[in-house]
Amino acid sequence: MRGLVAVLFLSLAACATPLEVAGLRPLSPEAYSHGPKLGSLQPELRWEPFPRPTDLETDRGGWVSRALHVTYDLRIWRGSRDPYGYQEVYPAELVYSRTALAAPAHTVETPLEHDTQYLWSVRARFEIDGQQRVTPWSVLLLPGQSAIDDPRSTSVPSRRYYRFATP
Amino acid sequence: MLNDAGSKLCRAGVALVAAAVLAGCAGPTTTSHLLPPPPSESIRLGLGKVAVASGRFPSKFDIVDGPAKGAGQGAARGALLGAAYTIGGGALAGPIGLVASAFLLPVGAVGGGIIGGVTAESATKVEERIAAVGRSLSPRRIQNDLVNRVASTGRQQTSGAFTVLAERSMVNLNGRAEYRSLVEDGTSTVLEISVAELSLRGGTAEVDPSLHLGMTVQTRLLRTADDAELYRNSLTYIGGQGRTLAEWLDRVEFLRAEIDRAAEVVAEKIVDEVFLLVSFPRGGKH
Numbered sequence: 001m002r003g004l005v006a007v008l009f010l011s012l013a014a015c016a017t018p019l020e021v022a023g024l025r026p027l028s029p030e031a032y033s034h035g036p037k038l039g040s041l042q043p044e045l046r047w048e049p050f051p052r053p054t055d056l057e058t059d060r061g062g063w064v065s066r067a068l069h070v071t072y073d074l075r076i077w078r079g080s081r082d083p084y085g086y087q088e089v090y091p092a093e094l095v096y097s098r099t100a101l102a103a104p105a106h107t108v109e110t111p112l113e114h115d116t117q118y119l120w121s122v123r124a125r126f127e128i129d130g131q132q133r134v135t136p137w138s139v140l141l142l143p144g145q146s147a148i149d150d151p152r153s154t155s156v157p158s159r160r161y162y163r164f165a166t167p
Numbered sequence: 168m169l170n171d172a173g174s175k176l177c178r179a180g181v182a183l184v185a186a187a188v189l190a191g192c193a194g195p196t197t198t199s200h201l202l203p204p205p206p207s208e209s210i211r212l213g214l215g216k217v218a219v220a221s222g223r224f225p226s227k228f229d230i231v232d233g234p235a236k237g238a239g240q241g242a243a244r245g246a247l248l249g250a251a252y253t254i255g256g257g258a259l260a261g262p263i264g265l266v267a268s269a270f271l272l273p274v275g276a277v278g279g280g281i282i283g284g285v286t287a288e289s290a291t292k293v294e295e296r297i298a299a300v301g302r303s304l305s306p307r308r309i310q311n312d313l314v315n316r317v318a319s320t321g322r323q324q325t326s327g328a329f330t331v332l333a334e335r336s337m338v339n340l341n342g343r344a345e346y347r348s349l350v351e352d353g354t355s356t357v358l359e360i361s362v363a364e365l366s367l368r369g370g371t372a373e374v375d376p377s378l379h380l381g382m383t384v385q386t387r388l389l390r391t392a393d394d395a396e397l398y399r400n401s402l403t404y405i406g407g408q409g410r411t412l413a414e415w416l417d418r419v420e421f422l423r424a425e426i427d428r429a430a431e432v433v434a435e436k437i438v439d440e441v442f443l444l445v446s447f448p449r450g451g452k453h
Contacts (some may be wrong), residue, residue: 023447058449063208092407131212154200166413
């Protein structure tokens with residue numbers, strides 16, 4: 001029983017700190033399993049720029065240093081309850097999409113719906129040797145997640161995009 | 168002593184409930200496979216003109232773990248569910264509730280069995296519905312639509328030249344696709360798309376489960392000069408909208424819309440993986 005209690009406390013603690021992510025980390029709103037409730041129907045979303053210092057460090061002389069004309073793609077989906085229960089939100093409908101944003105931040109230009117769960121994700125778009133390339137869409141990483149949640153899962157669409165809720 | 172026994176029972180109950188919940192929540196069987204790394208840049212640079220081709224297509228639309236067929240199956244599933252709910256409800260009430268639920272287990276199972284037996288539809292009726300859904304869809308057309316969508320997404324998202332090959336135009340006498348003749352018109356690569364599975368999937372534990380669209384698509388990248396396979400992957404779309412078989416049949420347009428969405432999601436993922444995606448450097452943050 002003590003083990004169960006410990007697991008419960010660890011789970012609660014995990015809810016309070018931002019999660020690990022795969023891809024460009026969101027700066028606002030931060031990466032939580034339960035999306036934070038935002039104050040606006042047209043929120044400003046911010047994320048870390050590409051390339052990140054770690055990308056340059058670990059890829060000295062590799063493709064990262066050849067990436068030119070970096071822009072960002074952003075997507076927002078209306079969330080619905082996940083059909084299988086063990087994940088909470090499913091990207092039911094793509095409601096907002098922007099390609100080739102110049103900066104790692106964007107204020108949503110059309111109002112979203114009230115009191116609704118949304119999922120969002122970003123990726124970098126750039127050129128390498130004259131060819132268009134992209135990084136993977138960013139997703140949450142949860143401890144103990146199943147194979148279906150792995151960023152390289154064969155299952156689509158991902159259930160692990162970043163989350164927020166509207167007021 | 169009683170506390171000790173209660174605690175053990177409680178643990179057993181929690182484990183049983185957890186197992187039941189996991190079994191109920193598992194949804195469709197998904198392979199644990201991860202996608203292979205995208206093709207290397209040296210492969211991508213040599214792709215040239217790409218023909219998108221339709222590979223093998225499924226012979227029919229399937230229902231996997233669908234509704235119970237007849238009173239017998241309904242009673243069996245209802246009994247299991249009744250037992251699980253009895254134990255689960257008891258476990259929520261603590262050790263005493265769990266002990267009580269152990270005694271009430273047969274009652275829950277019998278009650279569930281009766282309800283399941285009464286509510287399950289006849290095997291004939293379920294089979295008729297499955298056949299009706301199957302008749303309303305054409306897997307071959309779905310695959311051709313997907314091929315067209317991949318080509319269209321490729322043109323939009325990349326600077327590559329994409330054409331669509333006429334369906335099965337490259338099949339030899341043995342039924343195998345051969346693309347070498349495409350070299351003559353300057354097509355150096357074929358992207359072969361096969362819808363390997365198209366199904367509505369449910370959970371086995373329920374009498375009339377909510378069914379979700381499943382679409383598994385296999386992709387092969389082939390060099391026309393020697394039919395060498397340069398890359399392959401398999402993607403499975405798992406739908407978010409669940410309906411019972413009768414509901415899907417009543418609103419077949421919803422099913423078509425869901426298949427359309429699956430094709431859009433899968434086509435974009437194929438183009439991303441094969442032509443655009445680069446993984447973050449190893450050792451970096453994903």
